[in-house]
Amino acid sequence: MATNDYIPHAPGFVDNEGPKIVSSRFGHADSFTLERYEQTGGYQAVRSVLAGSTSDAAQLVKDAVLLGRGGAGFPAGVKWGFMPPVWPRYLVVNGDESEPGTYKDRLLMERDPHQLIEGCLIACYALGLNTCFLYVRGEMAEAQERIGTALNDAYDAGYVGRDMFGTDVAIDIVLHWGAGAYIVGEETALIESLEGNRGMPRLKPPFFPAAKGLYMKPTIVNNVETLANLPWLFTNGVDAYKEYGSERSPGTRMLAVSGHVNRPGVYEVEQGVVTFRELFYGDNYCQGIRDGNDLKMFIPGGGSAPWFFEEQLDLPMEAADVGSAGSMLGSGALVVMDETTDAVKACLRIVRFFARESCGKCTPCREGTTWEEQILQRILDGNGRPEDLDLLADIGSQISPGEYPAAAHPEAGLTAVPFPPKQTTICPLGPSSVAPITSAIRRFRHEFEAAIAASPAAPESDPEQRDAVVEVSA
């Protein structure tokens, strides 16, 4: 790459009109400092929780229907209830945000680390535990620095650690930096990594973290955004919280929009109310597709989500509705692609990510994702074969048996296949690689066929390359 190429920063937060629950301080230049946090009502919620009773706090989270913001959207209060009465027990904060397209947790950690810390304290107290591990993705240098500073300040202020806020409660928050692996965003892999092992998922069952998690003790793993909601929720109460969003999904979500829109960025959006069309085209949000182009497809929930198209634009961003329409809201990452996008290249781009990030544990994922990548690359290199499309479909069904979730395609007479996919693997990484392939071929088969038709002939493998011995290890 030429040195004078300008690499723009990832888009940041867009301070638009609308309710602000977790991004209320983002407008301040010093939003990450303890002073600003306290000036704006910080650390009041945890004080009041400490004055109340534990069961109250847990019940409040349940009543508020606080949905997990990591991807699965499971109610946090219900998850908290799964813990058997066993001590020690742990809270683990999943700050290993790495789903392609997602960058909202990074902003929450960079811009308002104390809000997250306070959320952790409330959760620890509610769960009756005193050790919280904050796992921050390895690449997020600024987030690590901001959280590290904030934690030091909070410890110095007596808000974390022994005798916090002058009570006899002691809660420790341990900051842990990841080493940079996508799969560690999966909660059991994160626990493995936290224990010092290679980040590989554990099979559920028997290792449901709530019962057997970190060090085989009961462990709640919550997403950064989920916990960042707690200070506001405990300050303003359930009713105020439920005023926002839909009945099934109260509150707001941080949505990261990237791709071919005029104003990409992270938006705090009321859950289950705003439609995709409003988000992409609304003046308060992304303000339309770039250059007035037509929308070709969009990914509603991060790289692992099946693609949506024009027909799904009027769906509200409600988890159940999106699921039955054949995809997922996931971690709140939306990638918009306009008509200039090459479907085959877009497909390869995402599949390659999963192939490179496969942890290597389950055979179908380790071998299947790489095989998919190799076939797609070969098609783009002009060496495609007509049978490659069936082969891709077969490989997909060997990683994810049965019909793969997909959006309806009325023109072709195809109805929606609801989420989630089945899997022959432990975690959903392998099946995720099938999403772009199924979505792209189902909708844009002609583009693949055109690429294959342009291929001169079946490939001859280069004998020199075949016999070459490549030493891969360092």
Add this chain to the structure above:
Amino acid sequence: MTATENQGTEAVTGVPFNLNGRAVHATDGELLIEACERNGVHIPRFCYHNRMKPVGMCRMCLVEVDTGRGPALQPSCMLPVTPDMQVETESEVTKQAQDGVLEFLLTNHPLDCPVCDKGGECPLQDNAYAFGPGESRFIEEKRHYEKPIPISDLVHLDRERCILCDRCTRFASEVAGDPLIHFIDRGSQTQVNTFPDHPFSSYFSGNTVQICPVGALTAAPYRFKARPWDLEAIESTSTVDATGARVVLQSSQDELVRILGLDSDAVNWSWLSDKDRFIHEANRSENRVTEPLARVDDGLQATRWGDATAKVATALQADASRIAVIGGARLSLESQYAWAKLAKGVIGTDNVDTQLADGLPAALALGLPRATIDEVCAPGGVIVLLGPDPKEELPSLSLRIRHAVIEDGATLIEITPRATSLSDLASVRLRATPGIVGQVLVAIANDQLSADVGGVAASDLQAAATLLRGERPLSVVFGRANLAESARYTADAIGAIRSIAPDASYLPALRRGNVNGALEMGLTPGFLPGGVRNSAEVGVEHWPTTPEFQGADTEGILRAAADGNIDTLILLGADPLGDVPDAVLSASAIENVSTVIAVDSFLTDSSSKADVVLPAAMFGEADGAFLNVEGRLSPLSAKVTSPGLARPDWMIAAEVSLAMGDDLGFGTLDELRQEMSAAVASLADVDWPGLSSADDGPVLRPHRNWDLEFGKPADAPPEPKSGLRLLVDRKLWDAGTMTAESPSLVGLAEPAVLRLSPSDAVGLNLVDASHVTVEQGDESYDLPFVVDESVAPRTAWLPIRLPGFDARKLLSSGGSVNSIQARIADGLTDDDAGDGGEPTAESEDTSDGGRQ
């Protein structure tokens, strides 16, 4: 094995589930893959291994399971059967998943089966015939790695063949406790490898080759030696150490080429040490004695069996009290009986000892209530380790103890003079200085727990006392921890444990091969076969006589020989010059005996000085029986022909006896066994023909619980006026004959290192030094040293004998605890140390004593 039999009856009351439409039962908590297997349905697998924790990695064992929420694919290796589970192992969905996994596994597998050692016995090859498409749809470039890389001296890794099943890596970290191989990189570039500069130098590395489901891991000694379909196999028992690990001997063209571990529930769970596995190379050594040799002038010359036995018979005409026999631990039980009969029942001498002055009093091994390995390792028990590091002396036993503590909630009390491979697992560690271990346990027995004893803190004494006096079943694994201190102190310690915990049971950790058989057959002074004490009143059926005097043990025999009181010394596969701790005494003894007769397979230091050498068949060349550490009888099998004129030891005894004019009374192994059953009470019920087909073999349990007289505990040895007390013990890889004759093993011994406490390192002014000079009398060595916090102050820890190093020159017998003088080596500092200064004066991690 026995567990399988039990499961048959338990299944009726177990967990009911539905297997392919058939109502069957699983045992409580049984994994689906095992339950299916037991009910006749084999589920293909690569990563699952019944002796390791499941990981669900390969996904080959996916089956369709419905637990009430609709059918879903589940890895059967990780799923315990729950009541009324519906399992479909042959459905279309199951088959498609399994076919898919197999196709994926083959995409990057090189298919070089014709030149692969695993070809013909390869699970991947086998499953490829049964599952997956016949032809590959993979036309892309396969991944390439350098082929193969040595990851240790014994094991090669071909990463192209590897299917990443996690078996070897799991074995290394979970079973062996040597996490030296691991996955690196990710995605399809995931590979097994070692850490930089840390080879996979585990004592157990060969097991990874055996459990590799493809040909990714191959053993250097076996590479390209044979094809599986050319191999003949027979089950046998390893005689490398007293654990009696069960093995399969495999031969090609009448040569032993491979030894595999046999999955014996009771003993070694299929695991072997590398010594068990590769020692067969010694059978093919060019240095084997293949014909009888007799001394002519100054040299040994080949002679005929008849002439040799005649010479022996002449030498045995001496007065019985002037004849002595040393050794016999290498022999089969039958040969041990035959030699015991010849020595004690025909010649009438009691100067017979199988131990080489490096063991413990025979009565301790014979008369204490015996625990089986299973009983020692039973869930929830308390294990006392009073002896050497089991990993160095009885490696496959150490794996069982390790598992018991880690997985089954056993509690370990370690009473050893230094850190062992199990120290990390021990709940209490009592580190007595040399010569004090008896005092430490006497203090516990007398409830004197308020003051430190011999370097052991009072708090540790209290912790040990609580466990020793507790309600949980207690077993004691005991052996000789320090060859530089008298065995007396260990005996005192056992005496004290007897009074603290009268119900404790015992496992004697004597190391040498069939030593337990030798003791049981009476190859020890004062005893007749079956643990019967010799006296004028008792006799042995079929024996013409019994000794009329109390004989001497090996040390006594050597002393008598040195004093000119022994005329004829028979060495039964023993090498006192190489093995007896007091090397000066054994040299003087061999010098002063008129006739030395060696029954051996090699010319060792000792047998090369013999007047007659009778060539003996080795392990794998003769049938017989082995009595292991727990008193379990298992078969020794002949797989190959012994070279030249070598023959089984019992036959040699019979020939010698005939030459003396006495018929021992048996001409075949069957006749010998019949006589043994008649003459030895503990063998009365042995089903000899059934021995080779019995699963684990019977445990001989005479239920002995002798009222042993331990006497007043010895006083603490005097503190050496100057210098350091010695702590000397054995390493697995040493200068032993069998290791030296196995080309693949001979280089594995580590250089000798002296270990000493941090305070002595400072006291000797070693802070900037790399080497230390140790001396005793005229002997001195310059050695590298390591500071080891587990070593008591004023103590020096040395290996007894390694290639190029012999600590025995610093030892003398008769004293209580040996000591040495130590000082900084002249002119050697870190900068000019010749060998790169590997050991340093820096405190190193001593959690495992720095041993691998």
